[in-house]
Amino acid sequence: MRAGYIENHGSVENIKIGDVDNPRIGNLDVIIKTEFAALNRLDLFVVQGWSGLNLKMPHVLGSDGSGIITEIGPDVITDLHVGDRVLINPGIGCGQCSQCLSGRQNFCSKFSILGENKNGTYAEYVKVPSRNVLKIPDSYPFDKAAAAPLTFLTAWRMLVSQAQIKSGEYVLIQGGSGGVSTAAIQIANYFNATTIVTTSSDEKTAKAKEMGADHVINYNQIPNYAKVVFKELTKKKGIDLVVDSVGTVTFNTSLKMLRPGGRLVTCGATTGPKAELDIRSIFWKQLKIFGSTMSNYQEFHDVMKLVLNGKFSPAVDKVFKLEELQDAERYLGESNHFGKVLIQI
Template sequence: MKAMMLREFGGLNQLKLEDVETPVPGSKEVVVRLKAAALNRRDLLVIQGRYPGTKVPAIPGSDGAGEIVAVGDEVYDVSIGDEVIINLGLNWGNDMNKKRAEFTILGVPTNGTYAQYVKVPAESVYSKPSHLSWEAAAALPLAGLTAYRALVTKGKVKKGETVLIPGVGGGVATYLVQFAAALGAEVYVTSSKEEKIEKAKTLGATGGVNYTADDWVEKLEKLTGGIDLSVDSIGGEVFNKLLSLGKIGSRIVSFGATRGPTPNLLLPNMYVKEISVLGSTMGSQQDFADMVKLIEEHKIDPVLDEIYPLEEVTEALFRMEKGENFGKIVLTIPQD
């Protein structure tokens, strides 16, 4: 099969298209012929050798969708020919509330989806929602699962609540807007670009503010009257702003910190307002199943940015690294 191989760490040009051996399923595994794959920021860290536990040679890529072409001897719930999306979380365990120490993500150290075929546990495949294209289905797993667990399982969003999503534009943030709006929340966003705020409104956001303005917090507080739930991937000094915007008894769910640690953390704002702060990463099998059900029930279409052929993955990664995208960047996989 054809695959983008990573044989040494460094710049994004390290990925090379090679002919490698097609995987064979173990007794409880399936092989999926991929129709499309999608990019995640994790892929950048893997290629640069900055992701914990990364080893080479390997095939990166965590998101994918395709057709089952081979099944193991002890696989009974899925069949050859099934159209599926892949849950990239491996070895979560039976406790929905927390993952096991052995939890890993598809795509280094396990060979991933930048390839024509991928081998995964049979329990990791779910039926592709019929209204989704292959490209849209491939864009769903990591970002959709992360958004669902942070917003619903951890954040316990309720109809009518005011939800803030800082830094809209990436894959997870766009899903957060769509999911929160579908569940009846009043959604607000921040961005450094007015066009991204306007795009968020087309997905269901009520409004937003440009965080490059010195008074963006005051503007947002006036606009919303305070926030019930913030779902944050930024951290840094922004986290203190979220504490100041939170209502009494509100929640903040953190699933990332692109700006690093929060200096001079304003703990009084947290305990005086009785704000709950929760961490979230990826999600369980139940989260994934519930996320797919939400997508199907509300006929949600993932937001796609640009679509590249597999052999142009380097150009796609550069676009993501620059933060130029709004929504998910997707790869089409050659079928011959």
């Protein structure tokens, strides 16, 4: 089958398009003919590699995907059939440990993400456990279905499960043009919060407002935006909840904008993982900092129900062909996109 893969770590130029072996189904698996797949920053990190990442090469990239079931394992007992249209939950637990059996799959010691430690979705066919697929309505488009899972499940767990967002709160979303951030804008609106978004251009500002953001700040035009947020937008109250997956560049500013008792939730660090913190501000203001990774299966189903019912709509920026995967990854790395970048298989 045709796939986008690497044979060794390095730069985007290491990504190849060619033939790899078809996946072999397991007793509890399904095989999906992929229609669309979505890019994530994780792709770039996997291509670069990190200490302790030991992949069996060639390694197929890609976490998100949608398609049609073509084969079902003999021990699958769920209501799935060949020909079903499905989207994929990219977070995979072992399904047997105490964490998985208690509904905390993302705490499983063997938890992994498609495209990270397992072959992913940039291929004509992908194998996943049957518990990791969700049927989608005939009317729901494959491109939107591929764009939704990782970003919406991540944002839902961050805002709802971890930070426990409340109606009427001021929620600030750093770097509001990526997949997780555009999902977070919609989720915050769903809970009747006032959303404040930072972004890098007038074009992205307009798109964030179209997405439903109440206030959008172009940080290139207003580098000292923390004062604007505090004095003008929150009337000196401060922010109740900050969503920060940017990391080094924004983390201290995010903490500074929080009101006493405020919360910060993070799922990533695209500009780097290290920041120098004034610990005094954390204990004096009694701040809460939450880490969040992916979601459990219940959270995935909760937010996907809202997506498939039209309450949320994944933002799709641009669609590339599989043969253009290198160009797509470069485009993602330039951070000029708004929403998800997709691959049509």
